[in-house]
Amino acid sequence: MSTDVAIRPGRAHAPQNRSRRRPRPKRDRGRVLRLYVPLGLYLVFTLIPFYWMVVFAVRPSGSTTPVPWPITFEHFETVWNDIGYAVFFRNSVIVGVWSLLATTVLAVMGGYALSRFRFRGRSLFMVVLLCTQFIPGAMLLIPLFTIFKTLGLINNLGSLIVADTVFNLPLSVILMSGFISAVPFTVEEAAMVDGCTRLRAFLAVVLPQLRPGLIAVGSFAFIHTWNNFLFALMFVSRQDSFTIPVGLSYTIGEYSADFGALAAGGVVAAVPVVCVFAVVQRYLVTGISAGAVKG
Amino acid sequence: MASLRRRAVPYLLISPTVALIAAFLVYPIGSVAYYSLQNRNLTRPWADGFAGLENFRRMLFEDELFWQSLGFTAKWVVAEIGLQLLLGLALALIVNESFIGRGLARSLVFSPWAVSGVLTTGIWILLYTPGTGVLRFLGQPETAVLGNLDTVFPAVVVTELWRGVPFFAILLLAGLQGIPGELYEAAAVDGAGRVRRFRHVTLPHLRDAIVLATLLRSVWEFNNVDLLYTLTGGGPAQVTTTLPLYVAQRAIDSKDFGYGSALTMAGFVILLFFSLLYLRLSRFGEER
Numbered sequence: 001m002s003t004d005v006a007i008r009p010g011r012a013h014a015p016q017n018r019s020r021r022r023p024r025p026k027r028d029r030g031r032v033l034r035l036y037v038p039l040g041l042y043l044v045f046t047l048i049p050f051y052w053m054v055v056f057a058v059r060p061s062g063s064t065t066p067v068p069w070p071i072t073f074e075h076f077e078t079v080w081n082d083i084g085y086a087v088f089f090r091n092s093v094i095v096g097v098w099s100l101l102a103t104t105v106l107a108v109m110g111g112y113a114l115s116r117f118r119f120r121g122r123s124l125f126m127v128v129l130l131c132t133q134f135i136p137g138a139m140l141l142i143p144l145f146t147i148f149k150t151l152g153l154i155n156n157l158g159s160l161i162v163a164d165t166v167f168n169l170p171l172s173v174i175l176m177s178g179f180i181s182a183v184p185f186t187v188e189e190a191a192m193v194d195g196c197t198r199l200r201a202f203l204a205v206v207l208p209q210l211r212p213g214l215i216a217v218g219s220f221a222f223i224h225t226w227n228n229f230l231f232a233l234m235f236v237s238r239q240d241s242f243t244i245p246v247g248l249s250y251t252i253g254e255y256s257a258d259f260g261a262l263a264a265g266g267v268v269a270a271v272p273v274v275c276v277f278a279v280v281q282r283y284l285v286t287g288i289s290a291g292a293v294k295g
Numbered sequence: 296m297a298s299l300r301r302r303a304v305p306y307l308l309i310s311p312t313v314a315l316i317a318a319f320l321v322y323p324i325g326s327v328a329y330y331s332l333q334n335r336n337l338t339r340p341w342a343d344g345f346a347g348l349e350n351f352r353r354m355l356f357e358d359e360l361f362w363q364s365l366g367f368t369a370k371w372v373v374a375e376i377g378l379q380l381l382l383g384l385a386l387a388l389i390v391n392e393s394f395i396g397r398g399l400a401r402s403l404v405f406s407p408w409a410v411s412g413v414l415t416t417g418i419w420i421l422l423y424t425p426g427t428g429v430l431r432f433l434g435q436p437e438t439a440v441l442g443n444l445d446t447v448f449p450a451v452v453v454t455e456l457w458r459g460v461p462f463f464a465i466l467l468l469a470g471l472q473g474i475p476g477e478l479y480e481a482a483a484v485d486g487a488g489r490v491r492r493f494r495h496v497t498l499p500h501l502r503d504a505i506v507l508a509t510l511l512r513s514v515w516e517f518n519n520v521d522l523l524y525t526l527t528g529g530g531p532a533q534v535t536t537t538l539p540l541y542v543a544q545r546a547i548d549s550k551d552f553g554y555g556s557a558l559t560m561a562g563f564v565i566l567l568f569f570s571l572l573y574l575r576l577s578r579f580g581e582e583r
Binding site: 035036038039042043045046047048049050052053056106109110112113114116117119121122125127128130131132134135136137138139140141142143144145146147162163165166169170173198223226227228229230233234245248249251252259262263265266269270273274276277278281 | 302304305306308309311312313315316318319320322323324326327330382385386389390392394400401402403404405406407408409410411412413414416417418419420421422424429457514517518520521524525539540542543546547552555556559562563566569570573574
């Protein structure tokens with residue numbers, strides 16, 4: 001579908017009445033080889049797995065046709081009602097939204113401090129943030145389990161909200177300080193000269209201009225939290241507290257013969273992140289580069 | 296008094312973040328060091344107690360799986376990063392060109408970035424399972440690629456590439472967009488062809504981005520557990536067990552916290568090396 005879109009321009013706008021630019025057709029052939037062929041191949045590699053999942057999710061069990069018709073929603077009913085994805089989905093939304101809110105608020109506070117103040121310990125704080133990006137959640141499962149057990153948060157979604165927020169924070173703070181630095185301090189200063197307190201100046205002048213940053217940081221936090229598997233697997237063992245990735249991993253294990261259910265579960269897991277991704281992808285390149293590469 | 300209050304503002308702002316990091320990242324690292332010197336197994340609480348360096352002795356001298364997992368970790372990271380760098384660079388160069396539908400093409404090729412490791416497993420199991428998968432269209436109808444010692448490595452590498460290349464491409468695309476267009480025009484005026492422009496303009500400017508992306512992704516692939524845990528479970532015959540996966544299995548499946556902590560310490564030593572390298576390079580980047 002999209003390969004059509006990508007291939008069209010070279011041919012549709014072939015020069016016809018401009019005899020001065022003769023070499024154009026030849027250049028176009030090079031462009032097709034250099035650009036559209038590899039892009040088309042890569043798109044096939046990217047999209048076939050998605051397509052395959054959707055095919056399995058909507059075609060009746062036992063069918064092997066690569067183009068499903070008529071489609072059925074029986075697998076969705078199975079996973080949503082019988083396997084319990086309705087509950088997993090609700091849990092994932094709760095954890096995702098709370099972690100998103102906590103991460104964004106704390107990232108704005110920390111990012112503002114980094115961007116607007118030169119205080120003692122600032123560079124130490126930066127170094128800690130950079131280094132903690134490298135600490136893998138998988139390696140801290142043991143001590144975190146012990147801590148949450150002491151806090152009585154095992155089998156409680158609170159443990160996931162806290163753990164996911166902590167692991168989202170370092171990158172989010174760095175990202176947000178970049179976005180805040182992009183808002184000139186002079187506008188804020190002008191508001192303060194006019195009698196605003198620092199907080200009111202921030203809320204009235206800086207925050208409205210911070211929308212892209214808030215969307216980017218919030219979306220990253222939501223996607224990471226939604227996708228996190230190991231924390232949920234380790235800290236939650238009761239089925240009514242499962243999140244989507246844990247539910248999906250059990251579907252992979254237990255229903256390995258029922259590919260329709262597995263695929264439908266996969267679609268349920270994919271839809272929210274795909275929607276968020278559609279919103280955030282405009283900020284991906286600027287956002288990620290500001291945070292991850294430049295530090 | 297007023298100035299004291301103003302000086303306190305940044306500290307107040309960062310205090311919740313610092314508290315969370317101290318409680319849930321720094322303290323756990325310290326406690327891993329402590330546990331690594333203990334016998335601690337949730338399934339055998341009567342045997343808990345001080346163990347000295349016993350866990351480390353077991354790890355270094357008796358545990359063949361530890362050494363095997365280190366070997367596979369290195370192989371995994373090198374294969375993934377090498378291929379992701381090549382494909383990611385190619386992809387970044389392609390979607391950096393201007394053509395109609397570029398925005399749509401970018402969203403589509405970058406979309407696997409947002410997919411979780413577990414979901415990736417779910418999708419690729421559908422593709423790999425004999426009889427239902429896509430391999431039957433490639434003339435390999437009966438091969439169970441994930442259960443076969445010869446095919447499991449390429450199979451997991453391709454699966455992770457599907458999800459990993461987009462992020463590499465995003466990082467490199469950001470670097471490409473920082474190269475001023477005039478440089479290409481000047482080079483073209485000087486008669487440099489496409490290949491020479493790539494070698495003498497693109498690559499030198501992209502060097503920092505390539506170095507940092509490679510380093511970040513290496514650490515990320517080192518730490519990547521979700522995919523292997525669900526796709527192969529480290530098998531067959533433990534040949535796809537990375538060190539962090541081994542740690543996670545110790546924690547989740549056998550609840551052997553003492554020995555798992557000793558393994559974690561080994562992982563930290565490796566990560567520390569990468570962190571120091573990263574810090575040096577990122578500071579190096581700032582000065583220029």
